Amino acid sequence: MNKASRIFCPALITPKNAVVKQTEQLSRSQKLLTELGLVKSGSNGTYQIMPMAQRSVDKCIDLVQSNMQQAGGQKITLPILTPTGLWKKTGRLDGDISEFYMVRDRSGKQFLMSPTHEEAVTAMLATTSPISYRQLPLRLFQIGPKFRDELKTRFGLMRAKEFLMKDMYSFDVSEETAMETYTLVNAAYDRLFKQLEVPFVKVNAATGIMGGSVSHEYHYVSPVGEDNLLQCSSCGFAGNSEVVKAPASCPSCNSSDLKEVRGVEVAHTFLLGDKYSKPLGATFLNTTGKPQSLVMGCYGIGITRVIAAALEVLSSDHELRWPKLLAPYDVCLIGPKQGSKEQPEAEVIENELLLNVGEICGHQELLHDDRKELTIGKRLLEAKRLGHPLTIVVGAKSARLDSPKLEVHTSKGETYELDFSETLKLVAEHSQHKKSLERGCFQSETEESKSRSVGHQL
Ligand SMILES: [Zn+2]
Known part of the structure; x- marks a missing residue:
């Protein structure tokens, strides 16, 4: 049993008449989390999670993990540091790199503090070749910190410079079996978001810098969201406004009752094809013994963001309200x-x-x-x-x-x-x-x- 008198819960006490210097945009849930001593603001866009909130994080990890294992996922841990050379090979350092944290070791070798691990996991498989078609499909996932040097951190855990992510990578022999994996993992995501009992929308997404062909986003609808979504009031169909160019009627049920809402992206799935396996040389031996590029998918869930966004949707200005499975x-x-x-x-x-x-x-x-x-x-x-x-x-x-x-x-x-x-x-x-x-x-x-x-x- 837990005794309230023993729990480290450094509540924020603001003296009356104090002028609070607001350096960052706060959401109502973040304000409550900070005031109640569940989360402390670190320096410059990072957060310290206190014992009560940590219980919620741990519960979220367990829940996500069990759903990934049900979808055939095997848990691994990859280093936070990824050699930048790998990212050069896939061309991902050619564009805007201002959001990446880069460090050098004592010998001058450069690393990324990984914002995502496609290169790292694909290179790992490339160096374990030959992989037989008999070992596939392979679904590997990890849960760990990710880093992004955001220009503007906002709403606490919702958009921080360091955040906790679940990322899964799948490897298949063909486009067809990769699509089967994609469908299976999406079903696991659907189940997870139903378990959390927070209304969510799933939208077809632009694949953006991740590349690939098929992609879906999971959103919580909230005014603090940063994506514009178009939602049908009669059937619930939703699209990302970047992709759906404001149609006059719902593509699913033809209703003209479409409304713009704001969404917080809490999860994302991609079918990647050979975008990463080809440049990094990750192959398997097919039934005739010939090497062939692995067909990949990747699947992310922002653990800390799910918690922050769920609280934002469920809570009032004065009281937190948690998904039942995540309450401390x-x-x-x-x-x-x-x-x-x-x-x-x-x-x-x-x-x-x-x-x-x-x-x-x-x-x-x-x-x-x-x-x-x-x-x-x-x-x-x-x-x-x-x-x-x-x-x-x-x-x-x-x-x-x-x-x-x-x-x-x-x-x-x-x-x-x-x-x-x-x-x-x-x-x-x-x-x-x-x-x-x-x-x-x-x-x-x-x-x-x-x-x-x-x-x-x-
Ligand atoms: Zn509709």
Whole structure:
């Protein structure tokens, strides 16, 4: 179990009347994350992730990883430093290189602090040749930091100079099998974004500097997004405005009800063909024993960006709200105030709850706000701002002898007055919902609230 009194959570306290020098554009979620001590701004466009937010990052990593493994992905780790010579071979240093971080080692050899790893992974396979057609398809992924010297960092983790990415690279024998891999990985992405329960749009994308033929982007729709999307109000079809040149009607259902929205790109998939394998000489031996270029795909998910953008979509100006599978904790339990007249009786209930709730949701998912020197009101306010899915308050009514009651607050803004067993039932429902999401079973929001059967809402 986690005790609030022990968690390093350096909240930002701004003195009254202080003039805050705003050096960077902040989104509402970033503002809350910083104020609440979940994320600290490092220097110049980098971020320090504090323990509570790190739990969310770790959960996101686990979820992405399990979906990639289900799609046949094998996890590897490539060095952050990629020799610039490889990027010269693929022509990617010919254009604008102002966003690349380059370093030299003591012998003068130049490296990129990789913003992406197509060259590195392809060169790795080129030096392991000969690869037999029998070893294909091969799907390799990693989760690690990426670097981009942004001219303007914005909205905290949404666009930082160093960020956490999942990048997968696929290698196939032909265009046809590469397309099968592409479809399979896209299905894994669809499942992942449904598991996160944040509305997303998937659009056909311009392939841009990555090259290749087929490409899709996954976006969260938000005013802070940096891409212009055109979305059909009747069927949901969406296109990137860079690609779809403002058609009069929806290409999918012919409706003329199209609207411009802003999207935050959270994931991207590409079919690359031999754009990288050819110049870097990555081949396999085909059925007749002749070397042939590997056919590639690449698939990215911005881990830290998914979290930041999901929070931006779900949160209000004053309270964070997390995707259920990414909330740092499932349940926050607030005990009685030190020295209150209900303290002795309430603490008996509190201890029973700690045991029982922990057993239902897992002790690691329970945050015990044991800072009893603080009033319940103050701790509840903080719990609400942090957006715990469920917050249980063991207050004065819990000490009543006839019918003790607990106050339960949900991150959706509902408040219930429940007895002991009803409270446990609510926790169990939450845990079951999480488990079904993890299994990939999706239930709509309305069905979920219909199925809630306990207690009465205040
Ligand atoms: Zn349509």
